[in-house]
Amino acid sequence: YYAVPVNLHNENWVWYNKAVLAKAGVTSDPTTLDEFFAALDKVKASGVTALALGGQGWQEGITFRGIMLAVGGQDLYLKTFRDKDASTPQFRKTVESFRKLKSYVDPGSPGRDWNLATGMVIEGKAGFQIMGDWAKGEFIAAGKVPGKDFACVAAPGTGKSYTYNVDSFALFKLKDPANQKAQQDLAAAIMSTEFQEVFNLNKGSIPVRL
DSSP: OEEEEEEEEEOOEEEEEHHHHHHHTOOSOOOSHHHHHHHHHHHHHTTSEEEOOOBSHHHHHHHHHHHHHHHHHHHHHHHHHTSOOOOSHHHHHHHHHHHHHGGGBOTTOBTOOHHHHHHHHHTTSEEEEEOOTTHHHHHHHTTOOBTTTEEEEEOTTOTTOOOEEEEEEEEOOOOOHHHHHHHHHHHHHHHSHHHHHHHHHHHTOEESOO
């Protein structure tokens, strides 16, 4: 099969509702894990769910990797996922920090879809969400204004890292010439400059072509 790439996504972003944070007394963007936990404490104390999290493996994976980058940067990330070595004190700290983060999540988290978690932030029912740049599309579709209603920053402590994934369509080898042409037409449409610009501007991702 062949894979036709659609976009490049950065997954380590923190999104937040500006009104919720202002009411809770959070006056600056958290840039470290300690600052993030302090901000979460303030939002939680204000009576609002501090962290909107969809309790699905891939969403928790994004959150965990963001914590790992904050704790040990690229070195810890590669040691864990490339070298399969989880014996370091930094990995232990990552697990402990992740467990602490779960204390800011509401009981309805298990099984929740990512867009519903984003909706909690949009509606002011939660302060923060750790989610990829595709969350932008949800805020824009809801009529929210960047910098006024919501904002996003690199996950605390990860400003020098860019963890990415690529969405793609898999096209399997087919024998029928008509089906082959249809595949080529689809691939050409996906890779066109027009599609790349419109799609990625709306979704929040980066085009796969220059």
